[in-house]
Amino acid sequence: MINVVLVDDHQLVRTGIRRILDDADDVHVIGEAQSGEEAIKLVGELRPNVVLMDVHMPGMGGLEATRKLLRVAPDARIIALTVHVDEPYPSRLLEAGAFGYLTKGCDEAEIVKAIREVALDRRYISADIAQQMALSGLEGGSRDPFEKLSQREIQVMLMVTEGHRLQEISDRLCLSPKTVSTYRYRLYEKLGVTNDVELTRLVIRHGLIDRVQ
Numbered sequence: 001m002i003n004v005v006l007v008d009d010h011q012l013v014r015t016g017i018r019r020i021l022d023d024a025d026d027v028h029v030i031g032e033a034q035s036g037e038e039a040i041k042l043v044g045e046l047r048p049n050v051v052l053m054d055v056h057m058p059g060m061g062g063l064e065a066t067r068k069l070l071r072v073a074p075d076a077r078i079i080a081l082t083v084h085v086d087e088p089y090p091s092r093l094l095e096a097g098a099f100g101y102l103t104k105g106c107d108e109a110e111i112v113k114a115i116r117e118v119a120l121d122r123r124y125i126s127a128d129i130a131q132q133m134a135l136s137g138l139e140g141g142s143r144d145p146f147e148k149l150s151q152r153e154i155q156v157m158l159m160v161t162e163g164h165r166l167q168e169i170s171d172r173l174c175l176s177p178k179t180v181s182t183y184r185y186r187l188y189e190k191l192g193v194t195n196d197v198e199l200t201r202l203v204i205r206h207g208l209i210d211r212v213q
Helices: 011-022 036-046 062-072 089-096 108-119 127-138 151-161 166-173 177-191 196-205
Strands: 002-007 027-033 050-054 077-082 100-103
Touching (some): 002 108, 011 108, 036 050, 036 062, 050 108, 062 077, 062 089, 062 151, 077 108, 089 151, 100 108, 151 166, 151 177, 166 177
Parallel strands (some): 002 027, 002 050, 050 077, 077 100
16 A cells, blocks of 8 residues: 655645545555645654655745655655646756656546556656656756756745745745845846846746746
């Protein structure tokens, strides 16, 4: 039996995935978490074989959660489940230790297949994502302005572009407001923008978010 923990901040999404997995005789959902912070505690207690985790959640995102989950449960196999197909997300998650990467547009059979594959220590990446990664590699990554960013910088960038205030980012990421400001201006410098509006336009243009919330 493959024991699975679901991590997503939307109850409806977790319920839908649980129903899909309930139909698989060899897969058992043993727990659910709605945040990265909650997932770390739950995975440490339950020790699942597989963690199916949303990449983009309030507070601790999937990138940081992946790293920290593997510290408390190094044998767990993490599958990132996300709407993000383009780089840098796939490479960042795989570098952080994820064993699989699926888009939320995949069908029911692919979710079950991915869980079975990573439970056998085999990596699983959706075909559309693998194609994007291959194309990015052929192009030398020159069109990806976010490749130079650290995982923490990407997390701060997304929260800024979604309209979160400085203090809210500080509270959710457990950073001082001064440190968050430092990250913000470092983002401006690395990405060649001068303010949050230009930063948001750049992020939207590259498909990391759909629109300003």
